[in-house]
Amino acid sequence: MKLMDELKFNDQGLIPTIIANVEDNRPLTLCYLNKEAIEKTLATGKVHVFRRSQGRLMLKGETSGHIQKVKKVYLDCEGNSLLLLVEQQVAGCHAGYMSCYFREYDAAQDAFTISEERIFNPDDVY
Amino acid sequence: MKLMDELKFNDQGLIPTIIANVEDNRPLTLCYLNKEAIEKTLATGKVHVFRRSQGRLMLKGETSGHIQKVKKVYLDCEGNSLLLLVEQQVAGCHAGYMSCYFREYDAAQDAFTISEERIFNPDDVY
Numbered sequence: 001m002k003l004m005d006e007l008k009f010n011d012q013g014l015i016p017t018i019i020a021n022v023e024d025n026r027p028l029t030l031c032y033l034n035k036e037a038i039e040k041t042l043a044t045g046k047v048h049v050f051r052r053s054q055g056r057l058m059l060k061g062e063t064s065g066h067i068q069k070v071k072k073v074y075l076d077c078e079g080n081s082l083l084l085l086v087e088q089q090v091a092g093c094h095a096g097y098m099s100c101y102f103r104e105y106d107a108a109q110d111a112f113t114i115s116e117e118r119i120f121n122p123d124d125v126y
Numbered sequence: 127m128k129l130m131d132e133l134k135f136n137d138q139g140l141i142p143t144i145i146a147n148v149e150d151n152r153p154l155t156l157c158y159l160n161k162e163a164i165e166k167t168l169a170t171g172k173v174h175v176f177r178r179s180q181g182r183l184m185l186k187g188e189t190s191g192h193i194q195k196v197k198k199v200y201l202d203c204e205g206n207s208l209l210l211l212v213e214q215q216v217a218g219c220h221a222g223y224m225s226c227y228f229r230e231y232d233a234a235q236d237a238f239t240i241s242e243e244r245i246f247n248p249d250d251v252y
Contacts (some may be wrong), residue, residue: 002236003231014231018144018156025144027146030207070148076156077229080156094203101201102203103203105129107127107199110128
């Protein structure tokens with residue numbers, strides 16, 4: 001597979017991968033894929049990640065059902081990272097927001113604000 | 127600074143940071159910022175990164191002049207990564223494209239296509 005030839009996996013065998021919403025390009029999360037996760041993602045059309053905290057391959061959304069259907073795959077100029085544009089089911093973040101980047105930081109005030117509406121209550125899903 | 131309290135730096139002291147275009151949300155590149163790079167980025171409003179290959183702090187665009195002005199700062203749900211929305215001067219990629227993700231991969235064909243127009247010729251800039 002030509003993609004694999006271009007990729008430079010890090011010393012843990014992983015490629016950092018930006019997952020963004022195909023509808024508006026907005027980044028949803030940053031994941032880590034190993035070779036197997038990339039193969040499974042491409043073969044099924046659904047994002048699979050290597051969950052570092054659990055040391056295993058998993059379908060993104062396997063518990064919540066909030067899967068990510070892959071629409072576009074991009075490689076960066078140096079083969080160090082991937083960008084996947086996806087159709088996100090329900091919401092991308094386990095905290096109930098579309099994007100994991102739902103906290104905006106205001107450096108002048110040294111304060112955070114929640115910049116998105118919450119889509120679901122995690123207590124109802126997990 | 128409250129942002130620093132929330133961040134979980136990796137074992138190299140770095141935070142992976144998605145840089146995206148404030149105009150259309152499109153991811154431009156993935157960078158790595160250490161504590162000093164974050165402080166300099168917030169203080170100046172211009173993206174500074176820790177260039178791993180050179181082991182030093184640098185202003186993004188210091189050679190090319192293609193700086194990135196920070197418009198929005200977001201933290202992910204777990205404090206593992208940042209998202210910066212920026213106003214990109216000229217183009218974000220040293221290869222001459224707006225985004226480093228200018229190569230689209232078609233898994234069915236096992237082929238790459240260039241999915242953006244080239245904005246500048248690197249030979250004229252570097």
